[in-house]
Amino acid sequence: MKIAICDDERVELELISEYCNEWSKSKKDVCIIDIFRSAEEFLFNYEDVKDYEVLFLDIQMRELNGMALAKKLRSFGEDMIIVFITGDKDYVFEGYKVQALDYILKPINKERLFNILDKVSECTKKKEDFLFVNCNGAKHKIRQLDICSIESIGHESILHMIDKEIVCKKGISLLENEVKKEYFYRCHRSYLVNLSKISTISKREVILEDGLNVPIARGKWEALNKAYLDFYRGVICG
Helix, strand or coil: CEEEEECCCHHHHHHHHHHHHHHHHHHCCCCEEEEECCHHHHHHHHCCCCCCCEEEEECCCCCCCHHHHHHHHHHCCCCCEEEEEECCHHHHHHHHHHCCCEEEECCCCHHHHHHHHHHHHHHHHCCCCEEEEEECCEEEEEEHHHEEEEEEECCEEEEEECCCEEEECCCHHHHHHHCCCCCEEEEECCEEEEHHHEEEECCCEEEECCCCEEECCCCCHHHHHHHHHHHHHHHHHC
Protein backbone atom coordinates (compact mmCIF):
# COMPACT_ATOMS: atom_id res chain seq x y z
CA MET A 1 0.00 0.00 0.00
CA LYS A 2 1.34 3.43 -0.92
CA ILE A 3 0.42 6.00 1.74
CA ALA A 4 0.71 9.81 1.83
CA ILE A 5 0.42 11.70 5.14
CA CYS A 6 -0.07 15.47 5.03
CA ASP A 7 -0.01 17.38 8.32
CA ASP A 8 1.77 20.55 9.41
CA GLU A 9 2.41 19.13 12.89
CA ARG A 10 5.61 17.08 12.94
CA VAL A 11 4.56 15.03 15.97
CA GLU A 12 1.37 13.90 14.24
CA LEU A 13 3.27 13.05 11.05
CA GLU A 14 5.73 10.87 12.92
CA LEU A 15 3.02 9.18 15.03
CA ILE A 16 0.79 8.29 12.06
CA SER A 17 3.84 7.06 10.10
CA GLU A 18 4.89 4.91 13.06
CA TYR A 19 1.40 3.42 13.44
CA CYS A 20 1.18 2.72 9.69
CA ASN A 21 4.46 0.83 9.85
CA GLU A 22 3.22 -1.16 12.87
CA TRP A 23 0.05 -2.05 10.98
CA SER A 24 2.11 -3.06 7.94
CA LYS A 25 4.29 -5.42 9.99
CA SER A 26 1.27 -6.95 11.71
CA LYS A 27 -0.26 -7.70 8.28
CA LYS A 28 3.09 -8.93 6.83
CA ASP A 29 2.60 -6.59 3.91
CA VAL A 30 4.56 -3.70 2.43
CA CYS A 31 3.70 -0.05 3.01
CA ILE A 32 5.51 2.80 1.30
CA ILE A 33 4.94 6.03 3.22
CA ASP A 34 5.58 9.61 2.06
CA ILE A 35 5.12 12.51 4.46
CA PHE A 36 4.29 16.14 3.63
CA ARG A 37 4.29 19.15 5.95
CA SER A 38 1.89 21.24 3.90
CA ALA A 39 -0.76 20.96 1.22
CA GLU A 40 1.51 22.98 -1.09
CA GLU A 41 4.32 20.44 -0.66
CA PHE A 42 1.93 17.61 -1.49
CA LEU A 43 0.66 19.38 -4.62
CA PHE A 44 4.23 20.01 -5.81
CA ASN A 45 5.02 16.31 -5.43
CA TYR A 46 1.69 15.37 -7.05
CA GLU A 47 3.01 16.51 -10.43
CA ASP A 48 5.34 13.49 -10.44
CA VAL A 49 3.67 10.97 -8.11
CA LYS A 50 -0.02 10.18 -8.51
CA ASP A 51 -0.28 6.56 -7.39
CA TYR A 52 -1.09 6.84 -3.67
CA GLU A 53 -3.81 4.48 -2.49
CA VAL A 54 -4.64 6.65 0.52
CA LEU A 55 -4.00 10.19 1.72
CA PHE A 56 -4.21 10.93 5.46
CA LEU A 57 -4.97 14.65 5.38
CA ASP A 58 -5.07 17.18 8.19
CA ILE A 59 -7.97 19.58 7.68
CA GLN A 60 -6.67 22.53 9.72
CA MET A 61 -3.39 23.57 8.13
CA ARG A 62 -1.89 26.99 7.45
CA GLU A 63 -2.14 28.50 3.96
CA LEU A 64 -3.99 25.88 1.86
CA ASN A 65 -6.05 23.75 4.26
CA GLY A 66 -6.82 20.07 3.90
CA MET A 67 -10.40 20.50 2.71
CA ALA A 68 -9.27 22.86 -0.06
CA LEU A 69 -6.58 20.37 -1.10
CA ALA A 70 -9.13 17.54 -1.19
CA LYS A 71 -11.44 19.62 -3.42
CA LYS A 72 -8.53 20.35 -5.78
CA LEU A 73 -7.67 16.66 -6.04
CA ARG A 74 -11.26 15.73 -6.82
CA SER A 75 -11.41 18.49 -9.44
CA PHE A 76 -8.38 16.85 -11.10
CA GLY A 77 -10.35 13.60 -11.28
CA GLU A 78 -8.17 11.98 -8.60
CA ASP A 79 -9.92 9.05 -6.92
CA MET A 80 -7.41 8.20 -4.19
CA ILE A 81 -8.88 7.35 -0.81
CA ILE A 82 -8.89 10.35 1.54
CA VAL A 83 -9.00 10.03 5.33
CA PHE A 84 -9.25 13.32 7.20
CA ILE A 85 -7.37 14.12 10.40
CA THR A 86 -8.96 16.77 12.59
CA GLY A 87 -9.20 18.06 16.10
CA ASP A 88 -12.72 19.39 15.57
CA LYS A 89 -15.76 17.20 14.89
CA ASP A 90 -17.52 20.13 13.20
CA TYR A 91 -15.34 19.62 10.11
CA VAL A 92 -16.21 15.96 9.72
CA PHE A 93 -19.47 16.45 7.81
CA GLU A 94 -17.72 18.52 5.13
CA GLY A 95 -15.78 15.40 4.24
CA TYR A 96 -18.83 13.94 2.51
CA LYS A 97 -18.54 16.67 -0.13
CA VAL A 98 -15.22 15.21 -1.31
CA GLN A 99 -16.12 11.52 -0.80
CA ALA A 100 -13.75 11.04 2.15
CA LEU A 101 -13.63 7.43 3.32
CA ASP A 102 -13.37 8.25 7.03
CA TYR A 103 -11.85 10.60 9.58
CA ILE A 104 -9.59 10.41 12.65
CA LEU A 105 -9.96 12.76 15.58
CA LYS A 106 -6.87 14.06 17.36
CA PRO A 107 -5.21 12.85 19.51
CA ILE A 108 -4.59 9.88 17.19
CA ASN A 109 -5.85 6.55 18.52
CA LYS A 110 -3.84 3.59 17.23
CA GLU A 111 -6.72 1.11 17.26
CA ARG A 112 -8.90 3.56 15.33
CA LEU A 113 -6.12 4.07 12.76
CA PHE A 114 -5.60 0.31 12.40
CA ASN A 115 -9.33 -0.17 11.75
CA ILE A 116 -9.24 2.50 9.05
CA LEU A 117 -6.16 0.92 7.44
CA ASP A 118 -8.02 -2.40 7.36
CA LYS A 119 -10.88 -0.65 5.59
CA VAL A 120 -8.48 1.02 3.13
CA SER A 121 -6.84 -2.34 2.44
CA GLU A 122 -10.20 -3.87 1.59
CA CYS A 123 -11.01 -0.97 -0.74
CA THR A 124 -7.68 -1.18 -2.56
CA LYS A 125 -7.77 -4.94 -3.13
CA LYS A 126 -9.90 -4.33 -6.19
CA LYS A 127 -7.20 -1.99 -7.54
CA GLU A 128 -4.26 -4.20 -6.58
CA ASP A 129 -1.55 -4.70 -9.18
CA PHE A 130 -1.55 -8.03 -10.94
CA LEU A 131 0.23 -9.56 -13.88
CA PHE A 132 -1.85 -11.44 -16.43
CA VAL A 133 0.19 -14.11 -18.18
CA ASN A 134 -0.49 -17.12 -20.41
CA CYS A 135 0.89 -20.51 -19.43
CA ASN A 136 0.04 -23.83 -21.14
CA GLY A 137 -3.02 -22.33 -22.76
CA ALA A 138 -4.41 -20.90 -19.51
CA LYS A 139 -4.43 -17.29 -18.34
CA HIS A 140 -3.01 -16.67 -14.85
CA LYS A 141 -3.68 -13.66 -12.62
CA ILE A 142 -0.63 -13.18 -10.36
CA ARG A 143 -0.19 -10.68 -7.54
CA GLN A 144 3.02 -8.79 -8.25
CA LEU A 145 4.15 -8.74 -4.62
CA ASP A 146 4.08 -12.57 -4.60
CA ILE A 147 6.77 -12.73 -7.31
CA CYS A 148 10.34 -13.09 -6.01
CA SER A 149 12.03 -12.76 -9.39
CA ILE A 150 11.47 -12.98 -13.12
CA GLU A 151 13.99 -14.94 -15.18
CA SER A 152 14.44 -14.70 -18.94
CA ILE A 153 14.57 -17.98 -20.86
CA GLY A 154 14.87 -17.24 -24.57
CA HIS A 155 11.66 -15.50 -25.64
CA GLU A 156 9.82 -16.67 -22.52
CA SER A 157 10.10 -15.93 -18.80
CA ILE A 158 9.90 -17.84 -15.54
CA LEU A 159 8.07 -16.18 -12.66
CA HIS A 160 9.66 -17.48 -9.44
CA MET A 161 7.47 -17.43 -6.32
CA ILE A 162 7.92 -18.89 -2.85
CA ASP A 163 5.87 -22.01 -3.54
CA LYS A 164 5.78 -22.33 -7.33
CA GLU A 165 7.12 -21.28 -10.72
CA ILE A 166 5.15 -20.25 -13.80
CA VAL A 167 6.57 -20.18 -17.33
CA CYS A 168 4.90 -17.51 -19.44
CA LYS A 169 5.10 -16.52 -23.09
CA LYS A 170 6.06 -12.90 -22.42
CA GLY A 171 9.69 -11.79 -22.66
CA ILE A 172 11.42 -10.14 -19.71
CA SER A 173 11.58 -6.70 -21.36
CA LEU A 174 7.80 -6.68 -21.84
CA LEU A 175 7.25 -7.79 -18.24
CA GLU A 176 9.66 -5.11 -17.01
CA ASN A 177 7.30 -2.50 -18.48
CA GLU A 178 4.28 -4.08 -16.75
CA VAL A 179 5.56 -4.50 -13.17
CA LYS A 180 5.63 -1.68 -10.61
CA LYS A 181 8.99 0.10 -10.79
CA GLU A 182 9.22 0.72 -7.04
CA TYR A 183 9.22 -3.06 -6.38
CA PHE A 184 11.28 -4.54 -9.22
CA TYR A 185 14.86 -3.93 -10.38
CA ARG A 186 16.68 -5.31 -13.44
CA CYS A 187 19.95 -6.46 -11.84
CA HIS A 188 20.99 -8.61 -14.81
CA ARG A 189 19.89 -8.89 -18.42
CA SER A 190 18.21 -12.19 -17.51
CA TYR A 191 16.68 -11.24 -14.15
CA LEU A 192 14.23 -8.85 -12.55
CA VAL A 193 14.23 -9.05 -8.74
CA ASN A 194 11.51 -7.96 -6.32
CA LEU A 195 13.20 -5.60 -3.83
CA SER A 196 10.75 -6.62 -1.09
CA LYS A 197 11.86 -10.28 -1.45
CA ILE A 198 15.62 -9.75 -1.09
CA SER A 199 17.27 -11.50 1.87
CA THR A 200 20.93 -10.69 1.12
CA ILE A 201 22.90 -8.57 -1.34
CA SER A 202 26.57 -9.22 -1.98
CA LYS A 203 28.84 -7.73 -4.65
CA ARG A 204 28.07 -10.52 -7.11
CA GLU A 205 24.64 -11.91 -6.29
CA VAL A 206 21.27 -11.45 -4.61
CA ILE A 207 19.72 -14.13 -2.40
CA LEU A 208 15.93 -14.04 -2.45
CA GLU A 209 13.36 -15.31 0.05
CA ASP A 210 12.66 -18.38 -2.09
CA GLY A 211 16.35 -19.34 -1.81
CA LEU A 212 17.25 -18.46 -5.41
CA ASN A 213 20.69 -16.91 -5.98
CA VAL A 214 20.48 -14.27 -8.73
CA PRO A 215 23.64 -12.87 -10.35
CA ILE A 216 24.32 -9.12 -10.43
CA ALA A 217 25.67 -7.82 -13.73
CA ARG A 218 28.96 -5.90 -13.73
CA GLY A 219 28.35 -2.25 -12.88
CA LYS A 220 24.87 -2.91 -11.46
CA TRP A 221 25.69 -3.42 -7.78
CA GLU A 222 25.73 0.23 -6.71
CA ALA A 223 22.44 1.05 -8.47
CA LEU A 224 20.79 -2.10 -7.07
CA ASN A 225 22.02 -1.35 -3.57
CA LYS A 226 20.70 2.22 -3.81
CA ALA A 227 17.31 1.02 -5.11
CA TYR A 228 17.13 -1.49 -2.23
CA LEU A 229 18.03 1.12 0.41
CA ASP A 230 15.63 3.69 -1.08
CA PHE A 231 12.86 1.09 -1.06
CA TYR A 232 13.32 0.31 2.64
CA ARG A 233 13.77 3.93 3.61
CA GLY A 234 10.32 4.47 2.11
CA VAL A 235 8.89 1.46 3.95
CA ILE A 236 10.48 2.05 7.35
CA CYS A 237 11.16 5.76 7.63
CA GLY A 238 8.32 7.24 5.67
